[in-house]
Amino acid sequence: MNYQKIKGTPDFLPEDTKKWQDIENKAKVVLSRYQFKEIRTPIFEQFELFARGVGETSDIVSKEMYDFVDKGKRHIALRPEGTAGVVRSFVENKLYGPEHHKPLKFYYIAPMFRYERPQKGRMRQFHQLGVEVFGSSNPATDVETMALAMDLFRTFGLDNLKLVINSLGSTESRKKYRKALIEYLEPFADELSKDSKERLHKNPLRVLDSKDRNDQQIVQGAPSILDYLDETSKAHFETVKDYLNMLGIDYTIDSNMVRGLDYYNDTIFEIMTEDPEFGSNTTVCAGGRYDGLVEEVGGPATPGFGFGAGLERLVMLLENAGYNFTEVDALDAFIVTIGEAADKEAAKLAYVLRSAGMNIEREFMNRKPAKQFKTADKLDAEYVFTLGENEVENRTVNVKKLENGKELTADLSKLYSQDKKAYLEEIKAQLK
Known part of the structure; x- marks a missing residue:
């Protein structure tokens, strides 16, 4: 039988995952700057958690939820968004206790699932970078979290974005x-x-x-x-606007913006791209304040604020902008082998060089040296270590820096010694 992936689910091949790794690594640096810590929650939860937290009248619950009854007759749902699961974890693990410094700041990078018509930038299995802040009703929390969202996009040099805000006020x-x-x-x-x-x-x-x-x-x-808006909500929204103005963050107000989830109150926001590839005003990040959700899920009254950003759309945005993705697993050296004895020696040399902190690939297919060098060049290796019968016999290895063509003969016994790192630095210095 010819098996194919389920429609609306992705395969990320190595040329794709290197882009995702680059985005995730850079995002984590920004998140650390704002003191957000990673949280990981289950991919599936009780259906009622999402129905109660997200809202039964929302499209997510009424139309898009992947839900099923498992063998234990439990009604289960694959998570359609990240907030409800993090709130459940916050309550279940009693993170609201006085021993925990407030506000608590979490982030997650995780797959979500919604049953909807697959289209450009919208999949049935998709990925979100989300953040949640618990314990602060200060408008400064709203502004700092929105500033974080803008910073995440600016880290990648994206500037055709606009911040749109609104207030939904209090429940009353x-x-x-x-x-x-x-x-x-x-x-x-x-x-x-x-x-x-x-x-x-x-x-x-x-x-x-x-x-x-x-x-x-x-x-x-x-x-x-x-x-x-009542006086409290009005004052909260005015303060949010004052802080944004103070920070020089441009924004527009859209009083018709409500967001698709029922749990929001007071400040909500969206970051939209004006990239022509997406059509005008496509949302790439959205969130807001949810002061009643922790209580709704069974915890004590605790204010919250968060957002989610779709990573598929971010990848597409960066590709459209011609972004230069960082090579996260750049190859330090390729080992060329000539003959059986060299093949065996290469196994040891590769192991030793990796233990010294280098990214190494080696020849396995017994091809001619010219083809091996072509592969090293194609893989963008910085150095080539060449082992032939003479090298194995003399306990040496030829080391060549591809960028400038400089080469030298290195001593294998020194490479295999306790001082191998210092010796490798010597070799690199001579080949500069």
């Missing part, structure tokens, strides 16, 4: 706004798209987020959520 102010929005939308009920008709009384804020063009025209005249 959102109830008042919800009522006003329903009153505005009801006269248009027959004209709304099928999805928006379903959401009208269940979750009317999602109508503002509709991708249907007719819906978008209808909501243009809708009341603004910013007019319904």
Whole structure:
């Protein structure tokens, strides 16, 4: 049988993974600068965790969840997003206790799963870099986390991005706004798209987020959520704007932006790319404040803030920008072998050079020396170590630096000694 991968799932071959490793390595440097620590949670959780945390009326739960009943009759779901699982871990491991310094800052780089039509930059198995901050209701947390998101993209030299912000206010102010929005939308009920008709009384804020063009025209005249913020939420949002201005971070306000998850309150944001390859205003990163989610999942009232960025889209953005990906596993040396005795010696030499911290590849196919040198060149090796019968007999190895063509004869016994690292530095210095 001819097996093929499931539609919407990726194979990352070595030429792909080196790009991902480069992105992840550079992202981790920025995350460390902001003092975020890595957390890893299970790929699958109880279905109810996502239904309760993400919201039963959200598209993720109602349409896109990969869920199943396992052999123990448990209703299980593959994680469609990262926040709910991290919140569950925060509660289950009692990380809210006084012994833990607040705020707690976590990040994850992990696969997520959603059953939706695969398309450019959107897969059924996709990967997110996400961060979560627990324990701080300070607007400075919102701004610092948004600044981190912008810094992550700027690390790669991306500048065709814009930060869009909004406030959803408190639960109480959102109830008042919800009522006003329903009153505005009801006269248009027959004209709304099928999805928006379903959401009208269940979750009317999602109508503002509709991708249907007719819906978008209808909501243009809708009341603004910013007019319904209570004094506390209004002050919080003003402080967020003040801090962004102080840091010189440009932003725009979109009062119709609501995000697709039910757990958000107060500040929400999206980072959009204006890269023509993606069409205008494609979201590459999004998040916001979720002060009620920890309590919803069974923990004590704890404020939270976070975001998720799709790594597939980031890779595509960087490829479109002609980004020069760093070679994370650059080859230090290739060992050329001529004859059986050299083949055996190469096994030891490769082992010793690797133990000295070098990235090594060697010949295994017994090809002619010219082809081996061509391979070393193709693999962009810095040095070539050549072993033939004479070298093995004399306990030497020829070392050549490919960049400048300089070469010398090295002593194998010194390479195999306790001082091999110092001897290797000597060799490199002579071949400069």
